[in-house]
Amino acid sequence: MAEPSPSAGRRPPTIYDVARAAGVAASTVSRAFSRPGRVNAETAERIRQVAADLGYRTNPLARALPTGRTSMLALVISDITNPFYGEIIRGAQSAAAEAGYVILLVDAQESDRVERDALERALPTVEGVVLASSRMSDSAIRMTAKQRPMIVLNRHVADVPSVVTDNLHGMRLAVQHLADLGHRTVTYVSGPEASWADGMRWRSLRKAAAESRLRAHRTGPYPPTVAGGSTAAEELGHHGASAVIAYNDQLAIGLVRGLQATGRRVPQDVSIVSFDNIFAAELVTPGLTTVAAPLRAQGHTAVCSLLSALGGAQVSTGRPMVLPTRLVVRGSTAPRGRGRPRPAALDGSALDPR
Amino acid sequence: MAEPSPSAGRRPPTIYDVARAAGVAASTVSRAFSRPGRVNAETAERIRQVAADLGYRTNPLARALPTGRTSMLALVISDITNPFYGEIIRGAQSAAAEAGYVILLVDAQESDRVERDALERALPTVEGVVLASSRMSDSAIRMTAKQRPMIVLNRHVADVPSVVTDNLHGMRLAVQHLADLGHRTVTYVSGPEASWADGMRWRSLRKAAAESRLRAHRTGPYPPTVAGGSTAAEELGHHGASAVIAYNDQLAIGLVRGLQATGRRVPQDVSIVSFDNIFAAELVTPGLTTVAAPLRAQGHTAVCSLLSALGGAQVSTGRPMVLPTRLVVRGSTAPRGRGRPRPAALDGSALDPR
DNA sequence: GTGAAAGCGCTAACAG
């Protein structure tokens, strides 16, 4: 056969094809794309024109080999099934996209090993990593952070920059809210022991409770799931609590169910406040009074500061960046005692802008 | 300076380092990893040993350049915020991980342009793509499918292999359930016009309704969101429907709220069946009777067949692979007329194993 | 079975 038919050798055009067609050296084409300033305006224009005609697209893999710039970021999630992370991913992905980066998703499937393997596989191809949640130990994280710029979310790891939400402020709002409703004692239903946020929330509660002259108890730990909340409800009887603050919304949902199953009414008999304000928080009945975290902003902020670190900026590892929280009041809280449920119109569930 | 300190040149070891240390040629090291059969067993063992000692890890980027094997798959989602996709992503990611692949997440952020850009950026670095949902036109999809093996989920595109759920069967179950409850007419509250699943569901409903001798109406389209459902509720009055089937769970949730807001009770006044069985379906009150899709299996199946296509297998583009559906009965459906709500114990919401 | 050599497509010195 003489010549392969033009449509046969369907290889995408390379920088050399463009160079030949434009009558310049390959390096010039490269420059025209990466450092347009360093090349004659006309020449650059011609090259761009030719490239467009040929349908040339720079091959990111080939670019990455000599430079290490892969334009990819890893995002590690311990359980992608948890609705909590949807908004975070969205924020991360949009910030990444704005900067021309792409997100490599690492779902740990709640398994230590899966996470290690996946992250290890992803690490060499990414420029940096965001740990939105991780099963890894602090030391393992620090180890990884030595290989690639990293930023952790909702956790504090020494020597690694982080983004957290203002748990203390949120907790103060929650406690104040309960105090205003006449509650004098509050029980914290805690989440995973290993969770940094859990420890933080409990400490914040003690502090806030002291300030508001409430008594604080603690129960748990429980898995941060609906099922975990149901379990917690059974054991909650011992505390005879009229007000509880739950580690997160899922736990609170389980709690509501569990309590109702044993004949206690929410909010009439016990008021519940939780954390996060996930999508479902306003869907359940009663709607959850909850400390809302700026989920999307968390993802966005994390990626942005990671990118700036990649750009050479110094990101402080000392104190984390803290994002604001606010209290969203819905139907799960009511005045202490024979408090009537708040009228539907004040429930807020249909109105809350989230 | 004479010699860089050993800890300074912290470059990861390359294949050459291993080759030198093992006293073999680089090509042999390469073979030892990729085609162990083609190398002396002892030599291979020694190489593996040396590699382990040095902490050698093959650089996936460098491997990808000559071979095109990047071990990455793109997963396109039009809206990662939609809880529907969480399980699908999990399934996809786990199937990918099993095969040593990594997932590049493309979130379209509900925007055509964002999707195009992101996918275009991701395409050259991935071996294949799974379209879990996409804002793109059929022709744009077919175009992309020419560049990389692709498989679409819940949609049918000519010449592109796909994985769908058994909408017809699910619809039959739904209609039969309503018929059993005494309903004689059913209204379909439709989702996005552009949605292949929506068209499919409506056609299935007509068919199933005919078989069960019910009359079928249709209203919409509405955005497949809670807000869309609320809107739909307002307009539903005109149909005076006692039974409706909603395009998806979110729409149904909005519907329930909207109806309740105008004084109609669910399920006493109107029964509602929806599709998908997302996490929130069992959380709302009443729990949603819904046609459950095997979400995780969808993601898993899609990735598996994509991988087999990459492996050279012929994947039929003719008829899609269809995954089974089942009906999960909860509190949103009840006998027609002054039907009392089903007692809580039969609600099923707390029991359903999902 | 193993080694040598020629790239994959792009970038980054270094000269001119």
Next chain:
DNA sequence: CTGTTAGCGCTTTCAC
């Protein structure tokens, strides 16, 4: 400002 020349780390003929 532009061309030349080496590679990035790995794979893959092709000889031996």
